[in-house]
Amino acid sequence: MRGRLLIPFCFYTPLAIALGSAAALAGRQGWSEALLFAAAGLMSWSALEYALHRFVFHHESRSQAVRELVWSAHLSHHDAPKALDRLVASLELSIPIATAYWLLAWAATGSWSAACWLFVGLTMGYFCYEWLHFQAHHGRPRSRLLRYLRRYHLLHHYGSEGRRYGVTSPLLDLACGTFERAGRERTPERELPQSR
Ligand SMILES: [Zn+2]
Ligand SMILES: [Zn+2]
Numbered sequence: 001m002r003g004r005l006l007i008p009f010c011f012y013t014p015l016a017i018a019l020g021s022a023a024a025l026a027g028r029q030g031w032s033e034a035l036l037f038a039a040a041g042l043m044s045w046s047a048l049e050y051a052l053h054r055f056v057f058h059h060e061s062r063s064q065a066v067r068e069l070v071w072s073a074h075l076s077h078h079d080a081p082k083a084l085d086r087l088v089a090s091l092e093l094s095i096p097i098a099t100a101y102w103l104l105a106w107a108a109t110g111s112w113s114a115a116c117w118l119f120v121g122l123t124m125g126y127f128c129y130e131w132l133h134f135q136a137h138h139g140r141p142r143s144r145l146l147r148y149l150r151r152y153h154l155l156h157h158y159g160s161e162g163r164r165y166g167v168t169s170p171l172l173d174l175a176c177g178t179f180e181r182a183g184r185e186r187t188p189e190r191e192l193p194q195s196r
Contacts, residue, residue: 045125
């Protein structure tokens with residue numbers, strides 16, 4: 001079961017290496033420009049994570065087909081937050097999003113190789129997300145930052161689904177009015193590691 005958690009890493013690592021190598025061989029960007037694009041791609045992950053989570057994965061549609069799509073994409077994870085088979089995004093979900101991102105990045109920059117560097121950064125952001133999300137539900141983080149992010153995400157699951165959409169950072173929640181301080185809310189007992 002845990003093997004399926006690695007599927008996104010096994011798929012996107014060689015893809016990002018291939019795209020980065022193709023862009024490097026094409027030589028259209030110098031290393032500093034390539035690094036800037038990759039950094040922009042990494043930061044764009046936060047925006048994509050927030051926008052998808054807030055506006056797509058919690059969208060309440062009248063259409064049964066859309067509701068089923070949203071359920072399999074995200075709400076099934078809310079139904080069983082610790083279920084390993086619902087924890088990481090499926091390739092069926094992420095590949096169309098990744099393809100649309102790369103095409104939009106190409107259209108926006110006018111350069112396929114710049115789009116590749118952006119994609120490399122985005123992939124790093126996505127891997128951070130999957131790792132932090134796993135830590136939130138199954139980890140025993142020791143650092144304050146990881147414990148904070150863990151609690152922040154668990155409170156999104158239990159009691160505040162209309163808020164706290166950020167997983168890798170609460171910054172966009174702060175900027176977009178969906179932040180909520182943790183206050184005295186307790187991390188739900190059923191999510192604590194010893195309950196596994
Ligand atoms: Zn959610
Ligand atoms: Zn979760």
